[in-house]
Amino acid sequence: MARMKFICDAERCIECNGCVTACKAEHNVPWGVNRRRVVTLNDGVAGEKSISVACMHCSDAPCMAVCPVNCFYRTDEGVVLHDKDVCIGCGYCSYACPFGAPQFPSNGEFGLRGKMDKCTFCAGGPEANGSEAENLKYGRNRLSEGKLPACAEMCSTKALLGGDGDVVADIFRTRVLNRGKGSEVWGWGTAYGKPVQTSSAAPANGAKK
Amino acid sequence: MIARALVLGAATALALSLAACGEKPQTMDQSARKADAEPWTVSDAANPAFRAPGWKDGDQAAWEQQIRQRNQAQNDYAR
Numbered sequence: 001m002a003r004m005k006f007i008c009d010a011e012r013c014i015e016c017n018g019c020v021t022a023c024k025a026e027h028n029v030p031w032g033v034n035r036r037r038v039v040t041l042n043d044g045v046a047g048e049k050s051i052s053v054a055c056m057h058c059s060d061a062p063c064m065a066v067c068p069v070n071c072f073y074r075t076d077e078g079v080v081l082h083d084k085d086v087c088i089g090c091g092y093c094s095y096a097c098p099f100g101a102p103q104f105p106s107n108g109e110f111g112l113r114g115k116m117d118k119c120t121f122c123a124g125g126p127e128a129n130g131s132e133a134e135n136l137k138y139g140r141n142r143l144s145e146g147k148l149p150a151c152a153e154m155c156s157t158k159a160l161l162g163g164d165g166d167v168v169a170d171i172f173r174t175r176v177l178n179r180g181k182g183s184e185v186w187g188w189g190t191a192y193g194k195p196v197q198t199s200s201a202a203p204a205n206g207a208k209k
Numbered sequence: 210m211i212a213r214a215l216v217l218g219a220a221t222a223l224a225l226s227l228a229a230c231g232e233k234p235q236t237m238d239q240s241a242r243k244a245d246a247e248p249w250t251v252s253d254a255a256n257p258a259f260r261a262p263g264w265k266d267g268d269q270a271a272w273e274q275q276i277r278q279r280n281q282a283q284n285d286y287a288r
Binding site: 069073077081083085128145152155158164171 | 241242243244245246247248249250251252253254255256259260261263264272273275276277279280281282283284285286
């Protein structure tokens with residue numbers, strides 16, 4: 001079973017905002033709501049780095065833990081989704097999220113009663129897959145069409161990788177080995193936990209590898 | 210007559226004052242959230258024109274294979 005994850009390669013991101021545009025266009029996200037955005041660190045300084053940030057669909061999602069009405073759920077593919085019919089728009093998830101993913105629109109189709117809106121990994125919501133109701137509330141369900149998130153598939157430099165966690169991690173690892181730098185993956189540890197040191201990963205002194 | 214009214218009044222007052230003692234259950238309704246379908250199960254409401262070719266409705270293995278293939282499209286070292 002695939003475990004869906006995002007990786008943003010800061011060495012490749014050119015701050016074009018193509019991912020932001022792709023997301024907005026794919027899901028008809030209204031003005032004032034950004035499910036995804038590009039953040040630039042040390043903007044204007046030589047060596048600045050940009051990363052594309054959205055809901056990371058955390059392994060142990062803080063939003064799920066704090067929701068007072070239990071509107072969140074995690075699919076078997078590891079995608080964190082929520083039911084807008086249950087959400088009361090309290091904003092607790094917004095305070096809990098380390099990535100600033102939850103958005104609270106106040107108008108338009110998404111804004112009815114101030115429901116929270118966030119990246120769905122292009123997996124829609126609890127309504128019937130690909131239905132009009134799902135599209136209006138959550139946007140397009142690309143996963144049920146056999147596709148990956150629009151932001152990752154549209155990324156021109158392939159800085160943003162989205163899909164099965166093992167596969168995207170392998171792709172990223174190959175890049176790092178080839179270029180010899182840029183192994184930092186911002187947000188990966190926060191979202192999916194730090195890698196666990198096992199006995200096989202750390203051979204005892206004198207052990208030959 | 211007056212005694213009857215007093216008894217009736219006392220009974221009403223007692224009933225009203227005890228009404229606050231009844232507490233509504235405050236446990237969360239687990240059934241409020243709707244269940245979601247698996248991504249490889251396509252509903253009749255979906256437009257088939259948007260579906261990526263190469264996999265069959267309801268076939269989990271074919272869907273996973275399709276996702277793996279699309280994942281490799283992001284790997285420019287494998288092209």
